[in-house]
Amino acid sequence: MKRIFIHNPFFRIFAPPVYGVLVYLLLLLINNDFEQLGTLFSNQEVYVSIVLTLLAFEAMRLTFVMVQKVGLTPKYKAFFEALLTTAASVAIVLLAITQYYKWVVGFDVSPRELIVFGSIFSLTALLYNALYIGNQYLHQENTMRIEQEHKLRESLESEFTSFRQEINPDLLYDSLEELILCLHKDAETSEELIDSLAALYRYQLVNRQKEFISLSEEVIAINHLLRLANQKFYGNVKWKNQITNTERIHLMPGALITAIDSILRNTLVSKDMPLVLTLEQEDEDYFVLHHYLNDKLQLHPESLESFKRLQRSYSVYSDRPFIQVKAGRENYIKFPMILVDQTVNEPA
8 A cells, every 4th residue: 555656755745736836827727817927936825725735635645544444345445435535625625725714814715716626626636536546556457467477486486396306207117117128138238227227316316406507417417318218219319419518508407308308208219210319509598409300199298298397497597488499300499598607506
């Protein structure tokens, strides 16, 4: 309620003098008495108009405060506010002008002057109400939008937290299945798979409370992921990292892993059509993961949902959007660049 303009001290101090002068000019116009314009600020009547305006404004403001405390239903609130503020301001003004004429001027005010003052300040009350209602509506609208943005941000932060805490069970089961198949045939390869699987999940567990991780650390985890994938796809997944300065570029922990896992689960991979994943820097705003499309007939819904959650989570940290562009048979996944001079990883 303090944000409504009528409660602002500057408005309460400066509005009455300005509007009081306008009221005085209007009275001169009604009385066709423009000779007094030359002595405007030496005229006692102009200061009387300012005081009357101040009384009217304060009467209406206090009426609004009392109506707010009563708590009328919204359906009739505006009507009663307009009625009560008009009655209060006109009553105060007429009482004040009557006393002024009686004790200062020395004779009773005429009915015509009472009608003129009553009409002017009735119109003033309607204008005051219109400004108040408009300002109140804008305040409510802004408050509602701010609340919506807070809820949206809370939702994004919740999804972001969920993304960071997520442990991919499908990847674990697939890796264990490949390990079981390999275990009795090649003990050395089995040990390598176990090491890669342990390193990959250790990376996710250790870094899931961090906000950022360097691209170089993520690439190391990617190598373990691709080692597990190539056991399943018989070495037909290729990896090309064309970014040289990976220490300075940062991203959300597991972001690149989630994107690549989604690609692996939704792409047909064979000896004749290997999957080539290329990581390159596009400009100062994005680095890009690129591959050729060869989608499966039935896509993996959980990996697609994880990828969408990744896209939404990125908006917590970057004003630039996380983009996926499919052009013909090519797919480009564009990660917004997060550049920091010093790596600071603290729990979120």
